[in-house]
Amino acid sequence: MSEKEVLDILGKKVALGESAKVSFNVAKLHTQNTIDVPVIIERSKKPGPTVLITAGIHGDEVNGVEIVRQVISKGINKPKKGTIICVPVINAFGFVHMDRLFPDGRDLNRVFPGSKNGSLASRVAHKLMTEIVPHADLILDFHTGGADRFNSAHIRIVKGELVLDELAQVFGAPFIFYSKNLNKSFRNSCYKLGIPMLLFEGGKSFHIDNTITNTGVNGVKRVLHHLEMLNRKFKVSRPKKEVLKIDESKWVRAKYSGMFRPTINVNSKVEKGDVIGNITDPYGSFNHFVKAPNSGYVFNVNESPIIYQGDAIFHISTKLED
Template sequence: MSEKEVLHILGEAVELGQSAKVSFNVAKLHTQNRIDVPVIIERSKNPGPTVLITAGIHGDEVNGVEIVRQIIAKGINRPKKGTIICIPVINVFGFIHLDREFPDGRDLNRVFPGSKTGSLASRVAHKLMNEIVPHVDLILDFHTGGADRFNSAQIRIAKNEVILEELAEVFGAPFTYYSKNLNKSFRSSCYKLGIPMLLFEGGKSFHINKTITNTGVNGTKRILEHLGMLTSKFKVSKPKNSGIRIIDSKWIRANHSGMFKAKVLVNSLVKRGDVLGHITDPYGSFNHFVKAPNDGYIFNVNESPIIYQGDAIFHISTKIES
């Protein structure tokens, strides 16, 4: 068989038409127990693109993990042509403890492309970049908002990337947010290799939100249909509310510490001067109105009941295209 007919990955050979679950060996615990991350591979008998679907780079971002879990459980990852590789949880250490970082205290998404002899997180990044990523043509990477900050469902891409702009439109998230490729991130390292990535953000850490998961799963189906990979048994819906491209944005930060309650919902279009929320104290003697500094969409809301001066409480668009 030719090289294209056999996928050699993580020491295994997977032929066209085969399914496989291979082990991404991360490390051993201090008890000498191995930690293996399952990599789920589905190959059609018909050649085609290879799509990598990942989540859980941050261990506390369970919403992204749930999206990939549903993609596998529903059989969406069994392609009509080509190959789909799913890694539902990359940072399995963090996922076990619902911790964002690795046991070495490092953020996996800030150590790419990694090093074979570096820190634990760096070694995992290096293995991912060298043993899995070179096989793929497109990556869908699912993330969740950090801490108590709830993100609108959004696709993040860099500006002036024609292929990614087209794919983002196909995906159909409510927002496409233009953001720079952060240094040493998974997205940045893949960009340098010429491998396109759609980075999905939605919801908040430690939570599973049905609307966000549905958006992620439906967007994935649209991408796979666009590539001719989705089997006919799955229906593809048109996005209910998409096409808004956020060119620039700003964080609205708290001018006071206190108890916080947002008045507007995520995805809301607000006008300059609209009241977005209230900061109060426990004694009923203080009530500060948080107002919109400009017209724009609110696409991130801090849902923490207690905030401190300087905390980011709303993310608002300042320039959009639709």
């Protein structure tokens, strides 16, 4: 068999038309127990692109894990041509404890491309970047908002990349958010390797939202259909609304500490001066109305009932791309 016909990944050789489940692990727990990270590989008999679908870089971002789980359980990951590699939970250590970070206290998404002899998180990043990522022609990476901060479903990409722009439009999330690649992030490391990545954000930590997961799964199907990889048995729906491109945005921060209640929903369009929430105290003596500082779309809402002065409570677009 030629090199293209055999995928050599994590010590396993997978030929065209074959399926495989291999383990991705780099270390043991302090109890000497291993935590295996399953890598699910599905290959068509017909050659084609290789798509890597990942989630769970942060252990508490369950919504992204659920999207990849559905992709696998529904058989969407069985391609008409090419190869689909799924890693539903990269940070299995954090997932077990519902913790964003690694046991060594590090944020996995801030240690890429990692080091063979570095910290636990750094070793995982290094193995991912050296043994899995180089096989990919495209990566779909699924994330979730932070604790209590609910993100609208959106795709994050850098501006000015025509391939990413096209694929983000095809994905069909409500928003495309142009943001710079963060130093030492998974996205930035893949960008430096020349491997395109769509980073999906949606929902909040410790929570599974059906609307968000449906958007993610439908987006995967649209991208695979665009690449002529989606099995014919799956139907592809068009996005319900036009995809909006957010070029610039602004966080609205709390001017006071207190009990917080947003009065608008994520995805809402607001006008400058609109009341979008209120901050009160437990004693009924104080009520501050939060007003939109500008017109735009709200694509993140803080759902925590208790906030402190300076907390980010809304994320609103300030400039849309044509």
